[in-house]
Amino acid sequence: MSEELKLKNQVCFPVYNLAKEIISLYRPILKDLDLTYSQYIVMLVLWENEEQNVSEIGSLLNLDSGTLTPLLKRLELKGFIERKRKATDERVVSITLTEEGRNKKEKAECIPTQLVEALDISIEDLSELKRITEKITNQINKIK
Amino acid sequence: MSEELKLKNQVCFPVYNLAKEIISLYRPILKDLDLTYSQYIVMLVLWENEEQNVSEIGSLLNLDSGTLTPLLKRLELKGFIERKRKATDERVVSITLTEEGRNKKEKAECIPTQLVEALDISIEDLSELKRITEKITNQINKIK
């Protein structure tokens, strides 16, 4: 059999697999905060900038409205965010944090440390992982 | 704001994001073969070994029956595989390739090359990506 089609020689599979593995490490930690991983990265974006459009969140996280609309509705239902159409442009839905959503940030502060501990990986390996994945993502986005 | 919670400092996000980006490069290529990415990696496993149980496929790909059962039923519906309970142990579902599924392999031979071309990344970067992601996955699996 041709070597290239063997699972062990695939390039994407290890990345796809690692993403799932890391997310599964996040899962129990995030459960205490009542957040899924996808909800968590949306909250990260909002903690950094408390008011953003759906499309702004989408372009930061590479998620479209088909993913974000229901996800944001779930965050709204839990009382972490508010969704309001802009008066100046009714097409735009502006997302803001509620008091509860803002307060969650303090509880979240320890997550990056907890995760690095759960990973049990050297800082060197982590930064190399970050460097190479970002490099390749940038290169992909350049040609698109 | 604490640096650690900023999106740009996250470790998992670039991995999660890159996995999605690579899969989106696969999508148009795999569409010609009438396969999704998940279906493709299942076919990879079967091309390597034409008869395997659901659980064997699952442990190679880290997917459980909740994911695999419907996915395999879709592959069966397309006529690429067959699902048959083992006579020796009726609990076990054995998956085999059909003639059509086997023939797909030839059409798939060019995919790894096509993808590397679409990525437009040096072999060095790709092997570094593979090395570091596999290293970290192994480390995660060691502590689990």
Added chain:
DNA sequence: CACAATTATATTGTACACAATTTAATTTTG
């Protein structure tokens, strides 16, 4: 050998992820 425990898969329910289409609002242009 019967019954409990285990095993393999299937099912159910929730939550992404994304393509394609729809809807409604705003901008552009003739």
Added chain:
DNA sequence: CAAAATTAAATTGTGTACAATATAATTGTG
């Protein structure tokens, strides 16, 4: 300024992904 084009979200449909539970078959044990 009205019709066409564009834009932003929402909706619909398909396909993962996984936890939890169910079902059915097999194995282990008294």
